[in-house]
Amino acid sequence: MSELQKLVFGYVGLLALLALTVGSSFLDLGGFNVALNLTIAAAKTVLIALLFMHLTGTLPRLAVAAAGLWLVILFGLTVIGR
């Protein structure tokens, strides 16, 4: 796949996921609406990070992993503390 094709694929994918997330909000899936919307947001993030931000190399991945770890601590300890 050429570079441009990758970007177009990412863009179309993001718009499709946007349509999916808005569409799903009109369906009553009980508690799954929240989980589905957040999963779609995570999928969009992966598309943006890999295709648009070119997340490659050890150091950038290390920075992302560190940020992720601290977010897990932030959310995890707060959930436990309640």
Added chain:
Amino acid sequence: MSGTESIVFDSPRREWRADTFAMWVFVGSEAMLFGAIFLVFLFAHIDFGPAFASASKHLSLPLGTFNTAVLITSSFTMALAHMFALHKRWRPAVWSLLATSSLGVCFLVVKGIEYGKEIDEGLAPLLGLPFRYAGPDPVHAEFFFSLYFTMTCLHALHLVGGILAIAGLLAFWPKARPGNRQRRVVAVGLYWHFVDIVWVFMFPVLYLINR
């Protein structure tokens, strides 16, 4: 000699790597800032679910969806600018950067229209404006709108920062060496995509999951 911008690097390659690493660390620190606000929203949503659900129905889903598409498109044009800059195709790179910042301005204008609507309806508990909410549990609905304005204003502020960064990049464009142009486009691009990712989470959290 080596074509680096700073004398501390012995090769452009090392300078490039240092640049991107620093941008990723910066993006990570920004994720902490937004993460904390999302955490507050999450727990408020757990505690006051019904009040948040009825309050969020007052937000405009069509405008929110449109703005999400605008921001996704701006990320795409930013990625195009990155691609063109790496291939030293300067003219399309500049056009892509201009398109990106214009889409950013478009997002802010639509957000402004949304804010105007919400202020008219008395849903903006800020700057001493009257808060007139007819639905159930107005106290926690007010909390929802406070969080909504805090989150979206902070995001809009970041977007303004991104637009100014692109403007600065273009202002110094003619005199910049090719390597510096490329590194700046990559750095501003990383920031821009991060601001897009923040919105990718903010949109469902504010507009959708409460429906």
